[in-house]
Amino acid sequence: MTYILKPKLHHPSLPTNALGLTRRDYEGKVSTLCAGCGHDSISSAIISASFELALQPHRLAKMSGIGCSSKTPDYFLGQGHGFNSVHGRMPSVLTGANLANRDLIYLGVSGDGDSASIGLGQFAHSIRRGVNMTYIVENNGVYGLTKGQFSATSDKGSKSKKGVVNSESGIDLVALALQLGATYVARSFSGDKEQLVPLIKGALSHHGPAFIDVISPCVAFNNHAGSTKSFDYVREHNEAVNRLDVILGRAPITATYAPGEVREVTQHDGSVLRLRKLHADYDPTDRIAAANYLQEHHAKGEVVTGLLYLDPDATDLHDRLGTTATPLNALGTDQLTPGSAALAKINAGLR
Amino acid sequence: MGPGQGICWTIRIENALLWGAPLKATDISNPDYFHKVVDCQWACPAHTPVPEYIRLIAERRYTDAYMINWQSNVFPGILGRTCDRPCEPACRRGRVEDEPVAICRLKRVAADNKTDISARLPKVAPRNGRKVACVGAGPASLTVARDLAPLGYEIHIYDGDKKAGGMIRSQIPRFRLPESVIDEEVGYITGLGPIMHLQQPIDSLKSLLAEGYDAIFVGTGAPRGRDLDLPGRKEAAANIHIGIDWLANVSFEHVKKIGRRVIVLGGGNTAMDCCRTSRRLGGDDVKVIVRSGFEEMKASPWEKEDAMGEDIPILNYLVPKEFTHREGKLTGVSFEKVKAEYDAKGRRKLVPTGEPDQHFECDDVLVAVGQENAFPWIERDIGMEFDKWNMPVVDEVTLQCSIPNVFFGGDAAFGPKNIIWAVAHGHAAAVSIDKHLNGEDVAERPAPNVTIVSQKMGIHEWSYDNDVANDQRYKVAHREKSVALKDVNAEVELGFDQTIGFKEAQRCLNCDVQTVFNAATCIECDACVDICPMDCITFTMNGDEADLRTRLKAPATNATQDIYIGDGLETGRIMAKDEDVCLHCGLCAERCPTGAWDMQKYLIDMTYAGHACRQTA
Missing domain, CATH: 3.50.50.60 (FAD/NAD(P)-binding domain)
Structure with missing residues (x-):
């Protein structure tokens, strides 16, 4: 953390977006995390993504649980809505909020402890219910707040800072999300914003459960030789399957690509996801192939990143439940309490 | 894949075609590199260590601040009132907000508030x-x-x-x-x-x-003040005065008054002194008339402002043609109206507009058109x-x-x-x-003396005030105009008091506290890139300078300011920092988990006559 506030002065050529806001307008309070924490880079990527999408800060709801990662919503989009819930319970609170007001954009920020240990059930059910949200796990494979024990996502065989070898199997949240029906699944790395920012933009504009596992080195407890979540390890073993560009307003392709190299997917909101293939045999719309690909490469010790799976025709919880298009919190008293005659009619229908 | 081929390999492909001659790592052992970053000191002909004395003013150590000035520019109290201030247009603050630090007036704060310096x-x-x-x-x-x-x-x-x-x-x-x-x-x-x-x-x-x-x-x-050899010069000589000679006569009290209507010819600081002095010696209709455009006048902007504030109009694009006179007495000056035209090379020429000449009546003319x-x-x-x-x-x-x-x-x-x-x-x-006189070659010039001290006091503590003040430049109080115009000896500017002096001093960005980068300890976590309020820092592939300047997080369009290059990073990228608008707030160093960034004060002192300037000391 720092003792001084970030100065208000900014670069004289700092650009503005369609709302007339600068990237700096999407910042939050000064981070109190350790210097060099990967989570701060993810916060910065969320700021850039929100700026580039020209999101109205007050239309975004930041939901989190407990942990280093769950503190971070305080450090971006200071004008957004926020809810810092109980440990592991962010998915339920987010689901409830989404049901009450479907008009907001929901961003859940969680960590490997919050989502893979105490909140594993909550994580799983929010994905399989298909809540329209962006769910980011800031995954450092370690319990940083309690001084560096292995977390549930630590790889079997990786070493702690003190040299202890992890004997338990790690949970791969991406594999779980694929299996449970997430319609936008990605993995990235806090040290590669060129990849991360577009993935967050794509997720925020996706209609359906979007999950991003971001490997985020813990500089205090998990950035040493023998760790599989360190800057060096991830850089050396990163296998990016594609590069994503999120295109707003139908910009034409200007660069030239070889046939089959680029694939475009139009989402519900009209935004176009342009994927440049980096691995010729990778198909991000084939869920089973994606799961297999992940398993194979994980076995080789590689970290597969990029947009791993996308269902362009995704639906969400509201679509499945057939709820009213008007957010519940905007319905008037006469609609919410239609009176005894309406009750009698319902009762009669059940007789 | 080997080290360094992970995250950036796509960047490498994208930029492969753009590569020119890659930049070398910056040699920060050359004292000129960081001296240039201290824009005010670099711009000062005497290279006064400005941020150093401004910090002392903020600490209310006025005598210490004065002595730094005295060593470097010899006349702090005089220059704190009269300097042409080459430092202020150079001040980095003027590039990150509207106006530079009032360096000159702070110098006067040191001079006004110091104690007896005789022992020093x-x-x-x-x-x-x-x-x-x-x-x-x-x-x-x-x-x-x-x-x-x-x-x-x-x-x-x-x-x-x-x-x-x-x-x-x-x-x-x-x-x-x-x-x-x-x-x-x-x-x-x-x-x-x-x-x-x-x-x-x-x-x-x-x-x-x-x-x-x-x-x-x-x-x-x-x-020697330049004269204007125009028709009527000899005939009306009694009421046409050379500016610097006239000012000297006023200073030595040989001249105590001037006519009611005065025309000052010339657009430099001497002209401004002449017109304002005239206002105090009986001139109540005083004009400055210049050949060139108002913007091109040589006078400092603040001196023009002060003159206009004393109800002195400045008329431009008028070339003096003739001194008019009647019965041996000056009656006025006539002028040809001109306009500026620029040729293909951008050179300005003043050409007549063809309008009729303009005549201004006056009792006295002061000629301040240069000296030699x-x-x-x-x-x-x-x-x-x-x-x-x-x-x-x-x-x-x-x-x-x-x-x-x-x-x-x-x-x-x-x-x-x-x-x-x-x-x-x-x-x-x-x-x-x-x-x-010590038998040495005068062409061998002494290097400046550089003292380098890390400012780190604790994890988040620095021995300088790194919290950037948001205050705008403070205005200085003036003596009330009606009083000031009555007495040629009454000082107009009253100077900053200690409170405003402190606040203005806090606007200084401490540009001599340098961001020093050590690639060997950098883990490329991006913490500095994320926190930098001015988007100065970029980790990217090397390239030639013109190309690199366009690829930074914020484009580096000010070519007079260097790009600090650090190389030897794990991923094969370089660290490129645009020095242009860095606030020297030290947040990069506070956020750095490995101490790869440090804030180090580079105090650069010129070497003066004496043992230090000689090779055989």
Whole structure:
């Protein structure tokens, strides 16, 4: 953390977006995390993504649980809505909020402890219910707040800072999300914003459960030789399957690509996801192939990143439940309490 | 995949075609690199360590702040009121918000609030047997005396005026610079024991050379005001005055009033002094009329503002044609109207508009259209080389002329400049004289003395105030106009008080506390990139400079400011930091988990005459 506030002065050529806001307008309070924490880079990527999408800060709801990662919503989009819930319970609170007001954009920020240990059930059910949200796990494979024990996502065989070898199997949240029906699944790395920012933009504009596992080195407890979540390890073993560009307003392709190299997917909101293939045999719309690909490469010790799976025709919880298009919190008293005659009619229908 | 081929390999492909000659890592051991980052100090001819004394003002250590100035620019109280301020347009603050730090006025805060400095003045060494004559007692000569007298040189200062000070005393009006300030600061130098030969103008360099001085310094200024040889000049001579001569006569109280209607011709600072002085000596309809456009006038913007604030209109694009007169008395001046036209090379030409001439009535005219050097007292047969403009040939660095033991400085060297240049020349000439008289090559110039100290006090603590103030530039209080205009000796600017002085000092960005990068300990976590409020830092692939400048997180369009390059990173990328708008807030270093960034104060002091400037110390 720092003792001084970030100065208000900014670069004289700092650009503005369609709302007339600068990237700096999407910042939050000064981070109190350790210097060099990967989570701060993810916060910065969320700021850039929100700026580039020209999101109205007050239309975004930041939901989190407990942990280093769950503190971070305080450090971006200071004008957004926020809810810092109980440990592991962010998915339920987010689901409830989404049901009450479907008009907001929901961003859940969680960590490997919050989502893979105490909140594993909550994580799983929010994905399989298909809540329209962006769910980011800031995954450092370690319990940083309690001084560096292995977390549930630590790889079997990786070493702690003190040299202890992890004997338990790690949970791969991406594999779980694929299996449970997430319609936008990605993995990235806090040290590669060129990849991360577009993935967050794509997720925020996706209609359906979007999950991003971001490997985020813990500089205090998990950035040493023998760790599989360190800057060096991830850089050396990163296998990016594609590069994503999120295109707003139908910009034409200007660069030239070889046939089959680029694939475009139009989402519900009209935004176009342009994927440049980096691995010729990778198909991000084939869920089973994606799961297999992940398993194979994980076995080789590689970290597969990029947009791993996308269902362009995704639906969400509201679509499945057939709820009213008007957010519940905007319905008037006469609609919410239609009176005894309406009750009698319902009762009669059940007789 | 090997190390470094992970995250950035796509960047590498994208930029492969753009690569030119890659930049080398910045050599921060060259003192000029970080000196340039301290824009104010780099721009100052005397290279005063500005941020260092501004921090001392913020600590209310006014005497310490004064002494730093005294060492470097010799006349802090005088310059704190009259400097041309080359530092302020250079100030980084002016590039990150609207206006630069009021450096000049802060210098005056130090001078106004200091305590007795007599114990801090240099001790004079026993005489070393060498005699140096200084011709003229202005700022350049006094600086030479200040630097050489303490070393034991016997200094003889010659001047035609009654008191030392030169143009500081004769040409700057008292309402800008009280005489007490001149007396005090000139007094510190005369107190070092130079032998003063006042009211003794030198009329022959040949005979001065014959007196056996080991070295002679010529600091006679640019004493001749240019005249305008127009029709009517002779006939109306009684009411047409040369600006600098007239100002000197006002300063020495030979002239006490002027006509009601006054026209000042010329657009420099002398013209501004003439018009404002006229307002105080009875002129209530005073105009400044210039040939060029208002924007191109040589006068400092703040001096133009002050003049207009005293109800003096400035009329432009009017070329004087004739002094009109009746019965031997000036009646006015007529002007041709012109406009500016630019040729293909961007050179300006003033061409007549064809409109009828304009006539302005007046009682007196002050001609302030420039001044020039004059050396009628230097014989042309003594072996001194003169150029095609009949000026002595002087080396710009050593200030030596073709006679090895004769040196020039101030306006006498290269024509009219200003006080701070005269001081800079004085220091340089003193170094040359000291080296020359110790048998050394004057062309070998001493490097500055650099002190490097990390400012780190704790994890988030620095020994400088790194919290950037958001305050706008503070305005200085002026004496009430009706009072000020009644007395030519009443100082107009009242200076900052201590409270405002502190607040203005806090606007300084501490540009001498440098961001120093160590690639060997960097883990490329991006923490510095994320926190930097000015988007100065980028980790990217190397390239040629023109290309790299477009690829930074914020484009680096100010080519006068360097890009700091650090290489040797794990991923094969470089760290590129645009120095242009860095706030020196130290957040990069606070957020760095490995200490790869550190905030280090590079205190750069010029080397003056004495042991330090010699190779055989």
